[in-house]
Amino acid sequence: KAGVTQTPRYLIKTRGQQVTLSCSPISGHRSVSWYQQTPGQGLQFLFEYFSETQRNKGNFPGRFSGRQFSNSRSEMNVSTLELGDSALYLCASSEKLAGAEELFFGEGSRLTVL
Amino acid sequence: KQEVTQIPAALSVPEGENLVLNCSFTDSAIYNLQWFRQDPGKGLTSLLLIQSSQREQTSGRLNASLDKSSGRSTLYIAASQPGDSATYLCAVSPLTGGGNKLTFGTGTQLKVEL
Numbered sequence: 001k002a003g004v005t006q007t008p009r010y011l012i013k014t015r016g017q018q019v020t021l022s023c024s025p026i027s028g029h030r031s032v033s034w035y036q037q038t039p040g041q042g043l044q045f046l047f048e049y050f051s052e053t054q055r056n057k058g059n060f061p062g063r064f065s066g067r068q069f070s071n072s073r074s075e076m077n078v079s080t081l082e083l084g085d086s087a088l089y090l091c092a093s094s095e096k097l098a099g100a101e102e103l104f105f106g107e108g109s110r111l112t113v114l
Numbered sequence: 115k116q117e118v119t120q121i122p123a124a125l126s127v128p129e130g131e132n133l134v135l136n137c138s139f140t141d142s143a144i145y146n147l148q149w150f151r152q153d154p155g156k157g158l159t160s161l162l163l164i165q166s167s168q169r170e171q172t173s174g175r176l177n178a179s180l181d182k183s184s185g186r187s188t189l190y191i192a193a194s195q196p197g198d199s200a201t202y203l204c205a206v207s208p209l210t211g212g213g214n215k216l217t218f219g220t221g222t223q224l225k226v227e228l
Contacts, residue, residue: 006157042219044218045215045216050213055213056215105157108157
């Protein structure tokens with residue numbers, strides 16, 4: 001069974017640009033959640049999607065958005081990039097929403113904002 | 115607001131030593147607690163998942179315990195090996211409404227030396 005796949009793995013953007021990151025969950029998993037990891041703040045929850053609906057949201061500005069498609073693949077978008085958005089963005093999937101199961105993480109997309 | 119603390123922040127031990135990593139959380143209303151491992155520049159690998167009704171889980175040389183009432187978990191690693199060198203993270207999921215919205219600790223960076 002293939003794991004969680006995130007693309008691109010690395011990208012460099014400049015301030016003010018926008019970026020879209022993609023996540024393909026493990027086959028059969030319907031929940032996809034996104035996390036931001038920085039040296040200063042650690043791992044922080046961004047949002048979670050289940051069956052194409054956003055079910056939970058973290059404390060991030062509206063510049064951070066996401067969506068989920070009918071095949072459970074998910075994308076997150078960050079508009080008007082700031083230097084502080086430089087981070088490793090991790091996607092995780094699980095079968096259910098309830099939080100009763102293991103989360104499986106992808107390798108992440110490392111975003112550098114110049 | 116849930117807060118998760120991990121002590122120590124860093125640990126260096128000789129190969130073969132048994133060691134304990136600590137995790138504490140402020141709100142005992144959790145659904146489960148998970149321990150993850152993260153290698154440099156990589157995503158997270160799930161090690162153990164403990165449901166809130168359980169006291170411990172074991173996988174190979176790893177044993178995790180949970181004392182929900184006191185807000186503590188420990189990860190015991192037996193007979194440590196250089197390949198165990200990584201950052202270890204604990205995370206809790208909320209009891210209600212939070213789905214897979216995990217709150218992570220800041221991690222313990224482990225180095226096992228030959």
